[in-house]
Amino acid sequence: MNITFHGAARSVTGSRHELQFGNTRILLDCGLFQGRRQDSERFNRYLGFDPATIHAVLLSHAHIDHSGALPILTKGRFRGPVYMTKATQDLVEIMLEDSAKIQKADCTYLNKRGRRRERPGLAPLYTLLDVQAICRQFERMAYGKTFRVSPRIKAQFTDAGHILGSSSIWVQYAHKGESVSVLFSGDVGRYDMPILRDPQPSPPCDVLILESTYGDRIHDEDLETMRTKAESLVKHAIKHKSKIIVPAFAVGRTQELVMRIKELVQEKRIPQIPIYIDSPLASKATKIFRHHPECFDEETLKTFTSHKDIFGAKYIRYVESVQESQRLNTRPGPCVIIAASGMCEGGRIIHHLKHGIQNEKNIVAMVGFQAEHTLGRKLIEEWDMVPIFGRPTPRRAQIIRFNGLSAHGDRLDLLNYVHRLNPKPRKVFVVHGEERQSFSLAAALRTEYPNMEVIIPSLHSTHNL
Ligand SMILES: [Zn+2]
Incomplete structure (x- = not known):
């Protein structure tokens, strides 16, 4: 044995x-x-x-x-x-x-x-x-x-x-x-x-x-600190008409972020700004979440059984086509773009970083674990020059970490x-x-x-x- x-x-x-x-x-x-x-x-x-x-x-x-x-x-x-x-x-x-x-x-x-x-x-x-x-x-x-x-x-x-x-x-x-x-x-x-x-x-x-x-x-950042931080990021994005780019795992993290943002909007702590979930995989995963209430905790189950859409709202858009995703590159802010992969090793997030990372008014919000040698790791280490599609690219966007969201x-x-x-x-x-x-x-x-x-x-x- x-x-x-x-x-x-x-x-x-x-x-x-x-x-x-x-x-x-x-x-x-x-x-x-x-x-x-x-x-x-x-x-x-x-x-x-x-x-x-x-x-x-x-x-x-x-x-x-x-x-x-x-x-x-x-x-x-x-x-x-x-x-x-x-x-x-x-x-x-x-x-x-x-x-x-x-x-x-x-x-x-x-x-x-x-x-x-x-x-x-x-x-x-x-x-x-x-x-x-x-x-x-x-x-x-x-x-x-x-x-x-x-x-x-x-x-x-x-x-x-x-x-x-x-x-x-x-x-x-x-x-x-x-x-x-x-x-x-x-x-x-x-x-x-x-x-x-x-x-x-x-x-x-x-x-x-x-x-x-x-x-x-130890995850020492409590929920309230993160909510206050999120509030100020959104205010910054509104003031500067800029983007908040969030690399996130399509499964798990994306759905959690959507719920957290919805809470802040419902409590009127942030206004409704467009939120784009730019990941076909995340859209599919979200549908699967809806099919598995047996995995939910009590609170989510209660919302779910009252037929409220737990992962949707007027200002949340699940982006499917490549064309629509590309249009986001030239779309003015304020907006939040959540895309995979979570460690920036592939997927649509790379394109958003390529187009958004050189603008010092944009924010890249890092919410998950970043393994060694990944692009995500270089971002949380705040490298000034990062390789995107193999090309050194100057990083001017602010990097904000959310340590308590793991x-x-x-x-x-x-x-x-x-x-x-x-x-x-x-x-x-x-x-x-x-x-x-x-x-x-x-x-x-x-x-x-x-x-x-x-x-x-x-x-x-x-x-x-
Ligand atoms: Zn895992």
Whole structure:
């Protein structure tokens, strides 16, 4: 019985963990690496295991750094089931389609440039056909229901409160008096956030695989501070007829922002200025949100059942066509443009940054986690010159960070996640964090639980359970 970490080990993206029980291999997540283009290429082309040997995959949630490499499995002759919650299935289908389209467009663009420089051609990691193939292997499971993955292996999803459909995954192997239970936290959400329920308690386990995105940080910006900040940004935009550009994950963050802005308008703290949600993926995801009230918290459910449109208003426009998106480039402010991708690594946000970032009256509002080496990271580090489509571009727009808007729990939430497990796990693997975050969280766990073995695995390392 062992585990091998094929991604999100001393880094945040590319979540892929392989459990081996006897001859049965189970994969937890199969995500894409994101970061420097060359590194991503290398890590995404080499999975570190043979997909044909995997019995089943259990998926924690739809974010692409957890799900985006799934189609590569079918290309590698994986024919087993991929288990996930119902909402995750609906979301992951549109996410993977979108990912295939983005890869195709990126390759076409880069190959065109490459030809001029006589570089060898790039091919996408997978196509829409590969996406359709893996989607046929999806199996929907309800939260809290134990199901069999094989005669010796049981599993269960519990609500992780991170995005719609997100889960922690509990797996138990039992055979001839030998047994071990493993809990994979997935991405842990936060308490008292809009739309979704709080993270739910998971069954206890022998071994815990714990994320550590914010392992050394506390979300110290409270809601009221953020609301006041948002108010002054909107006033600034009105005064200068400028734009507020917001890179946001299409799934989760965008819907939360829409709800937060609507609240401010309803309370008359800000006037109605045009809000453009410029992401076809976000529009599709928003429709899926409306189909899954079973994932809502009480308050959202109440609004939903009273037939009020939770994600719409007169001044909110979901932009579909490329032409309409392009028109936004020349549209005068004030307005808010919310577009994906959240880390500015692709999608329509890049075009809005290209056209808006040189204007010192515009504001780029950063609301989510930014992995190392992404354009988003360079923006929060306030670089004066940033690469946009490979070209150095002067950054004159103001960068404003909203630290309290994360969909990830902070250090205290992560420690609380362990605190709620009783009895405590004997072993904890700290993953899904940059080294500083993982080491800091591991140190806190070792101090609090001296009998616990705490390991920060490195990439492709194998450990006994
Ligand atoms: Zn996530």
